[in-house]
Amino acid sequence: MRHAELRERVFEANLGLVEAGLVVLSFGNASGIDRDARIVAIKPSGVDYATLRPEDIVLVSLDDGRVVEGTGRPSSDTPTHLVLYRSFPEVGGVVHTHSVHAAAWAQARREIPCLGTTHADHFHGPVPVTRWLTDAEIQTDYEAHTGRVIVERFAEAGIDPTDVPACLDAGHGPFTWGATPHEALVNAIVLEQVARQAIHTLAIEPGTGPIPPSLLDKHFRRKHGPAAYYGQPASVDQPRP
Amino acid sequence: MRHAELRERVFEANLGLVEAGLVVLSFGNASGIDRDARIVAIKPSGVDYATLRPEDIVLVSLDDGRVVEGTGRPSSDTPTHLVLYRSFPEVGGVVHTHSVHAAAWAQARREIPCLGTTHADHFHGPVPVTRWLTDAEIQTDYEAHTGRVIVERFAEAGIDPTDVPACLDAGHGPFTWGATPHEALVNAIVLEQVARQAIHTLAIEPGTGPIPPSLLDKHFRRKHGPAAYYGQPASVDQPRP
Amino acid sequence: MRHAELRERVFEANLGLVEAGLVVLSFGNASGIDRDARIVAIKPSGVDYATLRPEDIVLVSLDDGRVVEGTGRPSSDTPTHLVLYRSFPEVGGVVHTHSVHAAAWAQARREIPCLGTTHADHFHGPVPVTRWLTDAEIQTDYEAHTGRVIVERFAEAGIDPTDVPACLDAGHGPFTWGATPHEALVNAIVLEQVARQAIHTLAIEPGTGPIPPSLLDKHFRRKHGPAAYYGQPASVDQPRP
């Protein structure tokens, strides 16, 4: 079997969605990429997490989405993942969930403002929300267009996907990404936490505004980039959960 | 013992209610039908899930509700299940719960609008709510009338119970159904998730309207009907959880 | 050891509080009574549930609260339990918690209206809330006065404690009771569920009023009194969880 390690990592990230309580039934999916081989590994469509095995992870071509290895049909959201991998070259893993609180923001079509340092530690600014797809975009290549409006939103607003590794798909739910499938999972976990804290914050004080820009920068830079000092020096080549 | 497989499936669906966190104590019940034999299998009344065994599942006649096999008294909600089986011929399983968020919508007597694709994946439009029963309907054949107002609501609004496999009973809680007991369970799990997401969505943005009709159609048809492409082709004769 | 069975039942009811997620740390307590012996068995004060054993349950006199058997100090809420046992002769078990949603209603000093059948199945009308204690009542015999204002509230409003086996102590939390410690536990579990459903219901529709009286009667009488038909006939001498 080729790409055993990639499959294993993608398998682990998919199980992590269940352990973190982000998915029910067969909702959600995680993928990872081998950029040299131009291969994406992704969860099969509609398969129960309880019976999922590493060998069930499907390998598809980054270029045209054809199944390269695997007996199952890949996740129906595969074209969305592929668009994100093609457009965001730093991305090594993508996660999609319908996690309750992040999906609520997506359904309300409101970006999640940065109301605190839990948010600032992982997302350098508000988590954006896409526009609605047009009827034409829904009817043809729906899943690919779902990815394209994310890319469009980041381009329009000049957001670096490394600075804000998450987007809310309008009326649908969150997509997150990272350097690895594990990092995409971590960002999905934090996004759900942040979405939940933000709902409660606005219930307590409806007019709460974002934290000061200097505090946002401080917390994001504690964890990301050359001046980071969070975590262990020995773990720089490891995802820091 | 007759109908061992039906009992087993109904037993599993009842346990699934507990595993999914939809019930506490002995609340809730799941049933299944053998249409050829005109037999409905249902949870016994007021029995703790922790001690429930497949052989405790009671078999009753679809036609008159008499116990055909089993030592216990069937669920007090049995007449509601029977009305649904008689009126909705495609239904193979029925589930009733008092799950917190779906029951809150039933208590508020508000239909759950389709605010996102989690909803659209399983329910093709809003999840309706019944009218109040009259005092006469409450005093005589209460449980049968509970089923009849569900059927009445679907008939009035011209809703196909296969398109929207759920209804909120006013001031009470949700009933869901499906082709099998397992599918009815899945719909109960998704309905609770959808009810919870909708409460949070309206807290964030009180004026949130339903998703566009084209998006509703797209998601429902990805999973249901001849053009479905979600899940594995090999699993068409299996419920897709 | 005397009263081994009573201790065991009280022990089980205390553990049930933890299993149902109604308590954290050493909060909360359950008790039971032997009316012939005029002995109340109750949880020791401030003891961690993880290390609690049946032999730690303390026996006190119904008449004067003195410890009759046991090495520990009884719960600091013991005088409240004793007042309820003395004033409500049908009561065989009492439970006190700070469960999140019921405590929120107690803190808001609002009775919980009967918004649905989950409520009506166990409480025949709104769950009342006490008045504030006076400063004098707080300073002397605080815990006994906590019980007395519950009794006062039921007397004033003409509520039968068998019909509504629960009260919210203003600014504090719920007390529930029943024919046995297990039934008091069941009522505490249902009260928390009902309190949570009611909060969500009012968030969806702030003006939601109580269910019709005929529906309230129907559901309460399905489960209580001579015309009850919920549960198994063989289980009439058992608490029906």
Next chain:
Amino acid sequence: MRHAELRERVFEANLGLVEAGLVVLSFGNASGIDRDARIVAIKPSGVDYATLRPEDIVLVSLDDGRVVEGTGRPSSDTPTHLVLYRSFPEVGGVVHTHSVHAAAWAQARREIPCLGTTHADHFHGPVPVTRWLTDAEIQTDYEAHTGRVIVERFAEAGIDPTDVPACLDAGHGPFTWGATPHEALVNAIVLEQVARQAIHTLAIEPGTGPIPPSLLDKHFRRKHGPAAYYGQPASVDQPRP
């Protein structure tokens, strides 16, 4: 290995954060102090709780924060802990979390009013919130300033940190403390419970005011100080969870 018992207690308090559901991923940290040796033991930075061992706990100097023993980098929040130990001499343990409901109050920059006895049992008055840090305070010695604004807030308002063993850091999250790491953990658990109850209370009744001062005093003094009568007499030298 020196200070094995201190490490063990700090290790246990850190694991307690996970068991109580107060942290996800590697968020949060607990520390403890040996005042005679002027040594603080604290969680290493960014290490997963699942792999944390007692020997990973890092020992630092109370006076200058230098690592005295341990191979890892101490928590990035160490300077905050040190300021609290230096300014509050009765404190033996400190805990920091981003627990959802307490963090929501911190993000809303609203003190948590004392709405009930769960609060009054542990915190003698509202749980205060700090001011924003200035840009200069954020850019230089951020973590030490985070501790200083807590100390400043208590001094300004004349609050004894033994009476109110918790503070909300604006836009960030809660810090709690106690005589031991375990007691700091207990206060973090109760604070999250109290924060959650308060959000629901204000949803039910937005105008809810604090409980009467006499009730606040009564409950706090039942558990703290010379007149305490909660818990077991034999356990006075033990933290009472």
